[in-house]
Amino acid sequence: MEKTMDLTLKVWRQKSANSTGTFETYGVKDVSEGSSFLEMLDTLSEDLVEKGKEPVAFDHDCREGICGSCSMTINGIPHGPEKATTACQLHMRHFHDGQTITIEPWRAKPFPVIKDLVVDRSPFDRIIQSGGFITSRAGSAVDANAIPISKATADYAMDAAACIGCGACVAACPNASAMLFTGAKVSHMNSLPQGKAEKDRRTLAMVATMDGEGFGGCTNVGECEAACPKSISLDMIAHLNRDYATAQIKNFFKPVA
Amino acid sequence: MALSGLVLVLFVMGHMLGNLQIFLGPEVINAYAYKLHELLPASALWAVRLVLLGTIAVHIWAAVTLTLDNRKARPQGYLEDKVVQASYSSRTMRMSGIILLAFIIFHIAHFTVRAVPGMQYESESKESRILEKTEVPLVKDGEAVLKNGQEEMTFNVNDMMVAGFKVWWVSAFYIIATGLLCMHLTHGFSSMFQSVGLRNGLWRRRLDRAALAYGWVVFIGFAIIPIAVMAGLLKQDPTGGLVSQVGETAAITESLEK
Numbered sequence: 001m002e003k004t005m006d007l008t009l010k011v012w013r014q015k016s017a018n019s020t021g022t023f024e025t026y027g028v029k030d031v032s033e034g035s036s037f038l039e040m041l042d043t044l045s046e047d048l049v050e051k052g053k054e055p056v057a058f059d060h061d062c063r064e065g066i067c068g069s070c071s072m073t074i075n076g077i078p079h080g081p082e083k084a085t086t087a088c089q090l091h092m093r094h095f096h097d098g099q100t101i102t103i104e105p106w107r108a109k110p111f112p113v114i115k116d117l118v119v120d121r122s123p124f125d126r127i128i129q130s131g132g133f134i135t136s137r138a139g140s141a142v143d144a145n146a147i148p149i150s151k152a153t154a155d156y157a158m159d160a161a162a163c164i165g166c167g168a169c170v171a172a173c174p175n176a177s178a179m180l181f182t183g184a185k186v187s188h189m190n191s192l193p194q195g196k197a198e199k200d201r202r203t204l205a206m207v208a209t210m211d212g213e214g215f216g217g218c219t220n221v222g223e224c225e226a227a228c229p230k231s232i233s234l235d236m237i238a239h240l241n242r243d244y245a246t247a248q249i250k251n252f253f254k255p256v257a
Numbered sequence: 258m259a260l261s262g263l264v265l266v267l268f269v270m271g272h273m274l275g276n277l278q279i280f281l282g283p284e285v286i287n288a289y290a291y292k293l294h295e296l297l298p299a300s301a302l303w304a305v306r307l308v309l310l311g312t313i314a315v316h317i318w319a320a321v322t323l324t325l326d327n328r329k330a331r332p333q334g335y336l337e338d339k340v341v342q343a344s345y346s347s348r349t350m351r352m353s354g355i356i357l358l359a360f361i362i363f364h365i366a367h368f369t370v371r372a373v374p375g376m377q378y379e380s381e382s383k384e385s386r387i388l389e390k391t392e393v394p395l396v397k398d399g400e401a402v403l404k405n406g407q408e409e410m411t412f413n414v415n416d417m418m419v420a421g422f423k424v425w426w427v428s429a430f431y432i433i434a435t436g437l438l439c440m441h442l443t444h445g446f447s448s449m450f451q452s453v454g455l456r457n458g459l460w461r462r463r464l465d466r467a468a469l470a471y472g473w474v475v476f477i478g479f480a481i482i483p484i485a486v487m488a489g490l491l492k493q494d495p496t497g498g499l500v501s502q503v504g505e506t507a508a509i510t511e512s513l514e515k
């Protein structure tokens with residue numbers, strides 16, 4: 001028979017962006033160890049609704065680790081204690097009966113809390129809008145594999161493209177820096193032939209938007225990499241720094257935009 | 258941060274190697290100071306000093322603006338905040354940096370401006386051949402160097418260092434500060450490569466190891482001088498290493514070899 005557990009939850013509750021929030025403590029009973037973290041929160045919300053209280057608001061969509069919605073810091077680690085695992089893919093068997101679990105929203109100036117655990121991550125969209133695109137001929141679809149790309153390059157771009165834009169890197173960073181996210185996006189597009197045309201312009205624009213949104217500066221401590229559910233590597237930040245330095249130098253002599 | 262850091266990283270190694278010449282005898286370290294102060298044109302010495310001070314200023318300015326930006330980016334912290342993989346050194350760069358700044362100020366007041374009260378800058382010996390109390394003859398091959406028939410004089414850096422480190426809290430401060438420098442470099446040395454994009458997964462492991470080694474070499478290279486003084490292995494020599502003292506120098510070398 002599947003084991004169940006009773007838990008104490010300390011959850012951040014905040015009515016709206018403008019109200020001040022606090023931690024509320026709740027008990028949940030008979031949580032099956034096979035359920036996911038979000039299913040456990042669903043149980044809590046059902047309890048609350050039954051008692052005529054407001055359920056806990058949290059972002060979620062795919063529940064299979066690919067959309068990047070389920071942002072929450074669980075016991076001090078974004079997406080919880082399991083490596084390379086989103087909160088929706090985190091199973092309750094990693095917790096034990098009687099445990100107290102603290103659940104907080106991402107904490108960063110550019111990610112203001114909208115409600116409870118839900119934060120506004122639109123700064124990421126604006127970083128993408130400023131450079132996360134390529135110019136290509138519209139019209140009929142291009143033949144697949146029309147442009148040869150080496151296996152090594154394809155693999156590298158694939159690793160970078162694994163980023164789901166969840167924002168855990170910002171949440172984990174002591175400086176609330178968005179370098180891992182921006183690094184992944186820039187490395188992905190700058191390393192492929194299709195992305196070469198806008199390479200320098202893209203790099204400068206995305207970094208400028210990132211800075212303008214109010215993210216902090218990277219101090220190379222590496223907490224982002226540890227929290228990332230897609231194991232995006234610090235190599236992507238080095239790649240961004242490399243391309244940024246090159247773009248700055250080129251831009252100094254001849255404007256790239 | 259990275260570029261100013263690189264200049265400081267290189268300076269620190271050069272400075273350490275320069276200092277270690279004290280183990281080769283008072284005449285060697287004094288001759289080294291003589292080279293820096295008398296043989297080098299004053300303008301070159303000041304150019305190097307200004308570049309170094311300017312580099313430190315740039316480093317501090319970058320650290321302060323970065324810190325302020327980063328504070329602003331996280332106005333509200335976490336109730337629970339776990340560290341998963343960031344090293345202790347990487348998370349304490351500000352603290353080690355601030356203490357190092359205090360150390361550098363003390364250090365310049367101590368050895369460059371020579372204005373720390375209670376420190377002994379003047380030789381205790383009143384031997385007749387010492388013209389100015391702080392000066393000793395420049396010595397080469399155990400003989401005083403003559404210039405225009407006169408003994409060429411130089412500052413007794415050896416005695417200043419030994420006298421300074423005989424004061425226990427001065428030695429303690431130097432050892433603690435260079436220990437913090439070791440920590441600062443353990444992160445900084447590898448981090449500067451990442452900041453300019455010259456690192457990947459493989460080189461990160463290598464550079465992290467190199468940073469650890471560099472930090473320890475610098476720590477041992479600096480801290481060994483106050484330790485040797487406290488242990489009585491390095492001694493004051495009011496003659497600056499003239500032949501008359503060769504017996505003494507030999508004794509020191511002998512005890513060092515043991």
Ligand code: HEM
Pocket residue numbers: 269272276290293306309361364365368369414418431435438479480482483
């Ligand atoms: C045990 C450790 C150290 C010893 C024995 C030592 C010794 C000295 C001496 C004797 C001088 C003056 C040289 C002269 O009068 O010409 C000096 C200058 C200086 N040292 Fe050190 N030092 C040590 C560690 C450090 C460290 C760790 C740093 C920096 C991170 C440092 C930075 C400087 C600077 C900036 C100057 C000034 C250079 C100038 O403008 O003349 N020192 N040191």
Ligand code: SF4
Pocket residue numbers: 068162163164165166167168169170180181184224227228229230231232
């Ligand atoms: S880099 Fe990782 S942690 Fe950051 S947004 Fe992308 S998937 Fe999330």
Ligand code: FES
Pocket residue numbers: 059060061062063064065066067068069070086087088089
């Ligand atoms: S809900 Fe889509 S990744 Fe978690």
